[in-house]
Amino acid sequence: MKNKHSENLPIESLRNKVIEFPNGLPGFPANREFIMAQKPEERPFAWMQSVSDPDLVFAVVDAFAWVKDFMLEVEDSTLQEMGSIDPRDYAVYFIVRIQEQDSRTTVKAKPNSPLLVNVRNRQARQVVVPLNSSLEKAEALCLQL
């Protein structure tokens, strides 16, 4: 998947839906299913909550909203395994790290290991990608709250 696609991603269709990581999420192999929860005012962020362990949540952000002109290279074989080689079928999220530091909150993304979600069959996978210039931009971005 080499093309960028900032055009209307069907990310909205995942709201309150369960996505499935067939091999679990790295570091959390027992957690295969996550529900994507999002209040309208939280866009482009969302919560990804484990179905089997509701005490486990991750903050995620729509990659294409986090950084413009974002590009991602994923092996076609990976996409094939996930059920579609059409990039338009995929939503891409970065996992977000929220940290408290000296009474400030910082929000940073983890762009080298994005989450791919096939929005048609809701198959999800975390892939490791090499950093390119757009991903470096994404990594450098930091929100201070």
Place this chain on the structure above:
Amino acid sequence: MLVLSRKVGESIKLSDDIEITVLAVDNQRVRLGIRAPRHIDVRRSTPEINVMEANREAAMHPQAAESTSILSKAASEKKKQE
């Protein structure tokens, strides 16, 4: 862990259909050639370990997450930046 010694050009086999050959050794770096069926998922494991760590660091408890409505704040801050 099973430990084997191989010279450059020698290989090991996993089952019948996976073969790993030592192609070159240069100081601390070893080049490996891997022959395996397509369905076998081959990848470097270091990034995988980093991803696990990064995921563990990013994991949150829903109470901390919900009570502060932190993503709403992040969303409006993101809009301000643009």
